[in-house]
Amino acid sequence: MIKKTFRQILDFEKPVVELQKKIIEMEEYARETGVDLSDDINRLKKKVDSLRKEIYSKLTPWDRVRLARHADRPYTLDYIERITSEFIELHGDRYFADDPAMVTGIGQIEEHRVVIIGQQKGRDVKENLHRNFGMSNPEGYRKALRVMKLGAKFNLPILTFIDTPGAYPGIGAEERGQAEAIARNLFEMSHLPVPIIVTIIGEGASGGALGIGVGDVVLMLENCWYSVISPEGCAAILWKDNSKAPVAAEAMKLTAPDLLKLKVIDKIIPEPPGGAHWDYDAAAQNLKKALLKELNQLCKIPPQELVEKRIEKYSQMGVWKEK
Amino acid sequence: MDWFKRKKGISSSEKKVIPDGLWVKCDNCGEIIYRPELQKRMFVCGKCDFHFRVSCKEYIQYYFDPDSFKEFGKSIKPSDPLKFKDSKKYTDRLKAAQKATGLNDAVITGEATIEGQPVVAAVMDFFFIGGSMGSVVGEKISRAIERARQKQIPLIIVSASGGARMMEGALSLMQLAKTSAKLAQLSDEGIPYISILTDPTTGGTTASFAMLGDINIAEPGALIGFAGQRVIKQTIGQDLPEGFQRAEFVLEHGFLDMIVSRQEMRSTLSRILKLLQPSENKKTKKKTSTQSQSRGESNEKPIVKKETNSTSTENKKLPHESKT
Numbered sequence: 001m002i003k004k005t006f007r008q009i010l011d012f013e014k015p016v017v018e019l020q021k022k023i024i025e026m027e028e029y030a031r032e033t034g035v036d037l038s039d040d041i042n043r044l045k046k047k048v049d050s051l052r053k054e055i056y057s058k059l060t061p062w063d064r065v066r067l068a069r070h071a072d073r074p075y076t077l078d079y080i081e082r083i084t085s086e087f088i089e090l091h092g093d094r095y096f097a098d099d100p101a102m103v104t105g106i107g108q109i110e111e112h113r114v115v116i117i118g119q120q121k122g123r124d125v126k127e128n129l130h131r132n133f134g135m136s137n138p139e140g141y142r143k144a145l146r147v148m149k150l151g152a153k154f155n156l157p158i159l160t161f162i163d164t165p166g167a168y169p170g171i172g173a174e175e176r177g178q179a180e181a182i183a184r185n186l187f188e189m190s191h192l193p194v195p196i197i198v199t200i201i202g203e204g205a206s207g208g209a210l211g212i213g214v215g216d217v218v219l220m221l222e223n224c225w226y227s228v229i230s231p232e233g234c235a236a237i238l239w240k241d242n243s244k245a246p247v248a249a250e251a252m253k254l255t256a257p258d259l260l261k262l263k264v265i266d267k268i269i270p271e272p273p274g275g276a277h278w279d280y281d282a283a284a285q286n287l288k289k290a291l292l293k294e295l296n297q298l299c300k301i302p303p304q305e306l307v308e309k310r311i312e313k314y315s316q317m318g319v320w321k322e323k
Numbered sequence: 324m325d326w327f328k329r330k331k332g333i334s335s336s337e338k339k340v341i342p343d344g345l346w347v348k349c350d351n352c353g354e355i356i357y358r359p360e361l362q363k364r365m366f367v368c369g370k371c372d373f374h375f376r377v378s379c380k381e382y383i384q385y386y387f388d389p390d391s392f393k394e395f396g397k398s399i400k401p402s403d404p405l406k407f408k409d410s411k412k413y414t415d416r417l418k419a420a421q422k423a424t425g426l427n428d429a430v431i432t433g434e435a436t437i438e439g440q441p442v443v444a445a446v447m448d449f450f451f452i453g454g455s456m457g458s459v460v461g462e463k464i465s466r467a468i469e470r471a472r473q474k475q476i477p478l479i480i481v482s483a484s485g486g487a488r489m490m491e492g493a494l495s496l497m498q499l500a501k502t503s504a505k506l507a508q509l510s511d512e513g514i515p516y517i518s519i520l521t522d523p524t525t526g527g528t529t530a531s532f533a534m535l536g537d538i539n540i541a542e543p544g545a546l547i548g549f550a551g552q553r554v555i556k557q558t559i560g561q562d563l564p565e566g567f568q569r570a571e572f573v574l575e576h577g578f579l580d581m582i583v584s585r586q587e588m589r590s591t592l593s594r595i596l597k598l599l600q601p602s603e604n605k606k607t608k609k610k611t612s613t614q615s616q617s618r619g620e621s622n623e624k625p626i627v628k629k630e631t632n633s634t635s636t637e638n639k640k641l642p643h644e645s646k647t
Contacts, residue, residue: 169550169558174568177578179529179549183503187535190504191511206487206496207530207549214500228487228496228527233554238409238489252492253405262404264493314504315465317497318458319404 007071007123012055012063016274019048052273062246064255065231067223068202069165072277074284075134076103076118076161079201082284083291084109087116090150093142096176101132101168102140102212104147106156109288112295115151117144117212118161121202134203135168138181141211145185148192157195157295160212165230167208182211189214190314191307195298197291199269200224201276216310217294218264220256221287222271226264227254263317349373351544365585374542374585376522378424379431379448382481386519386588387435387444394433395470396463401428404458405492413490420451428459429484432467437479438593443471446481449523454484456528457491461498464532468505468516477515477596482533486526499531506535515599517592520547520570520579538595539579540588541570548573 009017023044030037059067067073080087080103087107091098103120106113119136122128144160151158167178189196189212196215204213204226220226229237234252235244259265269290276283298306347356351373361368365385366375377385383392407413421427429451435444445467447454464480471478487495509516518536520529523546530549533539541547548568556563566572570582583591 167549169555171555171559171563171567174548174550174555175572175576177534177576180534180578182530182549183499183532183534186500186503186531187507187510190500191507207499207527210496210499211530214504226496227493228491229489234489248409251405251407251409252489254492259493262492262494264497311504311508314497314501317501318461318494319402319491320458320462321400321402322398323400 010063010066010070012059013274016048016052016055019044019051023048049273056274060246061225061249061252061255061258062231064223065203065225065245065249067275067277068225070275070277071123073202074276074280075123076120076163076201078280079161079284079287080105080107080116080118082281083288084116090147091143093139093146095139095142097137097139099132099137099140099143100130101134101136101164102144104143106147106150109159109295110292112292112299113156114295115147115156115158116161117147117158118201119164119209119212121163132168134164135166136164136208136211137168137170137173138176138178141167141178141181141185144212145188148189148196152192152194155194157197157299158192158215159291160196160198160215162198162200162204162209162213162226163202164205164208165203166205167211179207182207185211186214190311193303193307195295195301195306196310197294197298199287199291200226200265201287203230205230214310214314216298216306216313217266219267219269219290219294220259220265221269221276221283222256223275224256225249225254226259227252262319347375350375367585372543372584374522374544376449376483378450379426379446379481379483382446382483382521383431383433383435383444385585386446386479386481386592387437387442388439388589392433392435392444394431396432396466397427399427399459399463399466401457401459403490404494405490407490407492409490416452416490424448424451426451428463429454429456430460430463432463434470434476437589437596440593440596441474441476442479442596443467443474443476444479444481447483447528449483449485449521452488453486454482454528455486455488455495456484456498457488457495458498460484460488461495461501464498464502465505468502468509471514471516472509472512475512475514477517477599478509479517479519479592480532480536481519481521482524482528483521484524484526484528484533486528496527499527502532503535506532510537515596517595519588521545523547525549525551525568534578536580537599538581540591541573541579541582542588543570543582543584545570547579 026037026041084107087105089105103118105116107116119134120131121134122131148158198213198215198218200220206229231245231249232242235248236242256268269286272279272282345358347358347361349368352371354370366377401417403413430445430447432445445464515537517538518533520533520541524533525548546568573579574582
């Protein structure tokens with residue numbers, strides 16, 4: 001599939017985009033004039049594939065961060081639309097407000113009825129103001145917990161999608177207990193008696209991500225990042241210089257392969273060539289396939305065993321010496 | 324109290340170690356205090372009640388019965404899983420911190436008594452890389468929680484921490500989940516956990532165990548929050564209200580049970596512990612526990628036969644209950 005419009009083109013995407021444009025032109029020309037250009041077009045397509053392979057094999061961790069933030073990247077609702085046959089969004093934390101940066105609801109994927117929780121960014125300025133750039137307030141975490149408990153009550157497995165530049169750092173957020181809201185979610189998610197499958201679909205920044213990130217299995221799409229702080233934040237504190245973010249990204253080991261090695265995540269979900277934003281449907285298919293596989297396995301485990309294993313999984317986290 | 328009149332510009336994260344020398348200047352009111360006098364007052368200013376930052380050793384001395392603290396978990400030491408280097412190598416930072424504080428990492432764990440009542444305690448130390456939580460802090464605190472669960476005695480965690488440790492990346496973040504999961508296990512067995520938040524308790528530490536106490540107590544004036552003040556200021560583009568993120572502010576907004584001065588802490592803890600005796604607590608808990616236990620968490624306690632009566636209907640009831 002060829003993508004025609006872009007909100008953003010990263011520097012390393014440019015050569016590919018140029019070739020793609022040429023292909024589109026040639027296809028249009030062929031259609032209009034009836035001239036057979038299929039050999040040339042196929043040759044160019046192959047060139048795109050090999051060029052892309054070459055470029056993507058050399059991407060730095062910072063490049064991955066930029067892919068995770070790509071303005072064209074599919075967000076939670078794009079995936080929900082493509083993987084569910086039914087979805088009903090639910091609103092409000094029942095205490096204070098509804099937080100549009102956090103989407104929650106009940107739905108169905110094939111034979112599985114599920115709860116879905118996900119952080120939602122906006123596509124343009126207006127949407128981003130509404131979604132607060134995917135940065136939740138405490139209400140978002142409390143809404144997520146409310147709906148997850150609904151899942152536990154009706155024995156529905158929980159799927160969460162992480163995509164946030166962080167929990168919102170505002171005065172109101174502090175007043176209403178951002179830290180408590182996140183802590184409460186970690187506490188409760190660790191022993192909810194239904195399967196929880198966490199997927200990082202974009203950015204996974206710190207406690208704001210982890211607040212919906214405790215589960216039996218943690219999956220991660222190929223071009224995402226997940227760490228204790230953003231590369232910019234880390235650079236500002238340790239290097240005293242925001243512009244050192246690419247260096248910090250390298251040091252922080254925040255890419256999917258790094259996190260797999262550190263056992264922070266369990267599996268990597270491949271993205272279509274060029275990244276999820278080049279083909280929403282293919283990305284969603286991969287995601288759906290991975291989720292179904294986990295759902296089928298986790299649903300067989302009795303609740304008590306599930307929770308024991310989950311707590312055990314987190315008990316193992318970390319690296320230390322002992323003698 | 325003068326907490327809200329604190330001079331602007333003293334962000335508590337920049338205050339340093341208690342200075343050496345025979346005379347000490349109060350960070351808050353500027354009073355010059357004779358050091359032995361200050362020590363006698365547990366490093367609390369006699370004029371303005373300012374609580375100086377102190378190390379874990381002082382907290383152990385102030386909060387627990389004399390000589391009652393028996394350390395465990397000392398053999399757990401930090402490593403450098405990411406081979407992290409910024410302007411300095413992480414291993415060098417660790418060595419420097421170990422040398423300066425005499426600690427292996429930013430927490431000490433042990434068993435102690437409070438007016439004769441046994442507790443398991445974890446006490447953090449802000450002077451070890453800002454009290455930051457990496458793998459060792461997470462593991463030691465988790466083992467302390469586990470010990471409290473095994474021995475069925477109350478848990479006390481004294482927090483003094485800027486948050487998760489950046490030099491261990493996502494592994495540090497995972498310590499939030501790890502400690503919270505262990506606390507959920509403890510809570511399910513009806514063992515009391517008292518969280519004491521001292522200056523400062525921020526970031527990932529607040530967003531995990533520090534906010535999860537059955538009782539949350541802070542020292543006066545302690546900085547307590549999630550996001551750093553500079554970040555908030557940058558985000559909203561305006562100045563922060565006076566007293567923002569101080570213990571008094573956090574109490575007012577409902578996230579602390581009380582603010583207790585350093586001198587009153589031990590007796591207050593003792594009074595609370597007497598009222599939250601695990602054994603009595605558990606009796607009442609068991610009555611309702613058929614529901615709450617069937618969450619499916621690992622309750623290895625052999626005495627409780629909840630498997631037999633946790634039918635699926637009961638199972639379904641449970642997730643509603645909030646624990647604290």
